[in-house]
Amino acid sequence: MFVLVNLKAYPCDPVAVAEAAATVADDTGTRVAVAPQAAHLSAVAATGVETWAQHVSGVDHGSHTGSTLASAVADAGAVGTLLNHSERRLRLAAIDAGLRAAEDAGLETVVCANNPPQVGAVTALGPDMVAVEPPELIGTGTPVSQADPDVVEEAVAAAGRVDDDVPVLCGAGISTGDDLAAARDLGSEGVLLASGVAKADDPEAALRDLVSGI
Numbered sequence: 302m303f304v305l306v307n308l309k310a311y312p313c314d315p316v317a318v319a320e321a322a323a324t325v326a327d328d329t330g331t332r333v334a335v336a337p338q339a340a341h342l343s344a345v346a347a348t349g350v351e352t353w354a355q356h357v358s359g360v361d362h363g364s365h366t367g368s369t370l371a372s373a374v375a376d377a378g379a380v381g382t383l384l385n386h387s388e389r390r391l392r393l394a395a396i397d398a399g400l401r402a403a404e405d406a407g408l409e410t411v412v413c414a415n416n417p418p419q420v421g422a423v424t425a426l427g428p429d430m431v432a433v434e435p436p437e438l439i440g441t442g443t444p445v446s447q448a449d450p451d452v453v454e455e456a457v458a459a460a461g462r463v464d465d466d467v468p469v470l471c472g473a474g475i476s477t478g479d480d481l482a483a484a485r486d487l488g489s490e491g492v493l494l495a496s497g498v499a500k501a502d503d504p505e506a507a508l509r510d511l512v513s514g515i
């Protein structure tokens with residue numbers, strides 16, 4: 302199971318969370334990655350944790366003020382990027398362009414989608430992984446894997462109909478080992494989570510509980 306911790310724009314200490322994630326990954330052999338704000342990528346990568354960007358722009362060098370170049374996040378130490386997160390939604394052409402930019406920069410990709418039909422659509426674009434995250438459960442603490450198991454199973458089926466080799470992750474409200482185990486039992490190959498770790502008083506304890514479900 303792949304555990305991808307999205308720090309969003311939460312007021313946490315990204316380096317402290319990264320150090321906790323690196324420790325838990327080392328101790329348990331679990332693949333744990335952290336996606337901080339772009340400005341914190343280098344500091345997070347310096348902890349040794351697997352580091353992901355939250356978004357990259359589908360552009361190359363040029364007149365693109367305010368863009369986030371895939372090559373720049375790779376230079377900062379990121380090895381992967383999210384695209385089309387529910388809080389950073391893109392048009393289809395922009396997802397495709399982001400994927401090509403990430404690919405050119407050697408970044409692994411997870412394309413997010415709100416529901417199973419969207420999972421099928423974005424799987425067709427050839428990402429490394431896809432993630433289903435129902436927006437209505439994001440940040441609620443109600444785990445998609447236990448509250449809405451059908452959506453996870455249907456997302457796995459939707460991706461499989463397009464390309465059997467693209468792993469499906471799920472996210473929204475995931476925080477405990479039981480949530481992760483339920484996700485795994487539904488065919489999910491990883492989880493995407495944020496508040497359960499970024500808002501925890503003790504992020505390392507939260508991550509240890511989470512990976513206990515593997």
Ligand SMILES: O=C(CO)COP(=O)(O)O
Nearest residue numbers: 439440473474494495496
């Ligand atoms: O959006 C998410 C991860 O990208 C999920 O957020 P929560 O874990 O806070 O529900």
